[in-house]
Amino acid sequence: MSKKIFIISILSILFCCTKIEDNNQLTIYTYDSFSWIQKSLVPYFEKSHNCKIKLVLFDSTSGILTRLKLEKDNPQADIAIGITPTMLAQSKKDNLFDKYKSPKLENIKDISLIFDKDYFTTPYDYGALAVLYNTDKIKKVPANFSDLFNHKKSLLIQDPRTSSTGTDFLLWTIALHGNNWKNFWSSFKGSVLTSSTGWSESFAKFESGEAPMMISYATDNAYSIHNYGSSAYNLVIPGGKAFLQIEGASIVKGSSQTLLAGKFIDFMLSDMFQKEIPLNQWMFPVTNTELPEVFSHALHPEQTVSIPLTEIEDNLDQWLIDWEKIMVAD
């Protein structure tokens, strides 16, 4: 008798653990700060397309890609949101995404924002890196990167080996200096106080007054003014040429909901979605959407520099090794 109860219990547990597939469910992998779409945008899309959206939140974009790589033979997601050019370059090696050319791409205000000409990723927002500085401590604003050489041990950067912001900063300097980027870093490293695992760690050190400058985002001031009413800091893009951080959405290869996934990506380029981006994502929308007033405190990148995806794909590993060698050398 007890044997029977044991077997029934095991079977019940297994049954409870079995996933029941929903035929009209769209599974989206994204990072946790994108959860704001659950408030109104997700319910709207669910209602208008008679479907159910399952939002799976990750702590980072690299977490999403690692998960997609592990699930490659049995994909669980339909869309991945938050794909940057660097991440796309890395993920192309594993063929994780399907091509999708959205009919709404024509809404995008600047064609250069469509960073993937193969349409594996559709851009939905962008921002730029900038140097955040303490106005009490930095009286003469560095006009370009070589001005930073005079500020010894004053800048907090993120480690490009562990942080996506750090990797983008390295790419920014490579885009600016081309083949001379190693010489630049040999001189520039004197200005770096230290590198952190990620942006949060750098900001904690910056706030505690450890260094007067850090690598951050061009919308930082707008965020501080909107949330805290003021900002003790200011921003500068040295040399005026910004490196854009563009984020996109991709359809996962092997998805069973490609049609619905395509519709969701189109929805991301709609006015309704795009106008929510500035105050929730603290990034710029990719379409011509009116910006909230507080964005007058953000730095608007006028001139930009970039690196072709294929170049990132072929060289990133070596660039990271070279960067490490430079920073380690006496």
Added chain:
Amino acid sequence: MAYRLGKDYGRRLKLLKKNIPVLILLIPVFILFYPLFFRFFSFDSFKAVLTYRTLNILYYTFIQALISAIFSLLISICPVIYLYNKKSTVSTLIESTFFIPFFFPVISTVTVFSFITKYLPINLQYSLFTVIIAHVFYNSPIYVMYLSQAVKKIPISRFESASLETTSNLKLLFHIVIPSISGALSRSFFLVFLFCFTSFGVLISLGNIRLSNFEIAIYQSINTNLNISQGLSFAIIQFVILLAINFIILRSKSENLEQQSIKKKNKYQYSIIGSALFIILEFSIVFFSVTNSFFYSITRKANYFAKLFSTEFNAVFPVIIALRNTFLTAIVTSIIVTITTYIIIKNGSGIYNIIINSFLCISSSIISLSILAFHIYYSVPAFFILIIGYTVLAIPLSYSFMYSHIKGISKKILEAASVDGAGFLCSFKNIELPLLFPVLLRNFIQIFALIFGEFTISYIFQSGANFPLISTVHYSITSRRYPGESYALNTICVILILFLFALSIKLSNKAEKPSL
């Protein structure tokens, strides 16, 4: 001939029977790691990482780990002497530091160290020295824990006979103390060395870029380069090196001695100064970490503690659900780990030492990725898979905590009970449990604290998706710029663990009293 064959068969059967527990232990581990290694590991990647750069990483990792382990040992000597000689509030304070290596958040240590080094007259920011001090802060309680317990077990008769021969203190140390505690010394040295060797947050945040190690290389391979095979290759190299060190260090066998009941009255006055310094080092950082949130709340005139548990805040950051999940996972895992470890130690032989300690040498990033792959391929629910992952992580530590205590129970008593007709359950209930209760309780609390504060598995597993845990929710709060709430949650967690540790010490002391 037939007799010889029968004898051989019997011997083989005995050998097989003896090794069945080893197989039982290894098969689940093999199943756990199989999906990841089978699908993603390639020998080409392994060959590609065998470079001068890897050698360089090994050199720096080894040097900093060795120096950190030696300094941690030096700073722990005075507290060990004090604990041996005196039972007071100071000794309770010293014992309370045992939670630090297994629970205290790296971010708190980094913030305090950054703050201190900034105001020092000499520039020590981002140097090897700062990393070593941070490692000493983190790991010296491990030595104190192991060595104080080992020293207490040295038979008084050994000291008495030495004093009759008017042996000098130095001779006493080298001829009596060190040989008697060699097992605990090697075990704790290996643990401290291992933690410093695999250090991640402290090294990146307080060291300079020169101080790279294998954990950083593994993290970079998996998260930045998305090259799992390369990450596995670095993990294999790290594993082999640590296993070799483990094998060399842990060859010395410890004596299974019983706790001594007579209090010693040696001279311990000099150890007070060292113990005071130890307490100041450990508790100033804990104190700063705990009070930081109160100051932050007062200066900003906001009650972040209340906000942390508000419905609005919990709709975005599920703090309450995460606390419940973490409690549940930590309690279940701690029970499983404590019972499993007891069974392993009880039935284990020398080979278990090597197998169990080899688990410690596995990079936690790889354990995390393996359980994630296992979860994906076999659709095991998050709650169960997290318990499996934490169990793999915690068993070696639990084994180290309890080994000498369980082995220290006199076999003669158990044999006598058996002769008197007592079964396993009877002798466990009446002999072993009363003797081991303080040890089992402490082990339970330590494993609970370890799991409560664990970050790597929760982070890589991305449990936030359907089973939020407190460490990942805390990370989200910090990274999404809610410093007040983040400090408040940190304070709550540290106070909670401190309370549990104090409780476990009190209960242990209470349980120890009748035997004295």
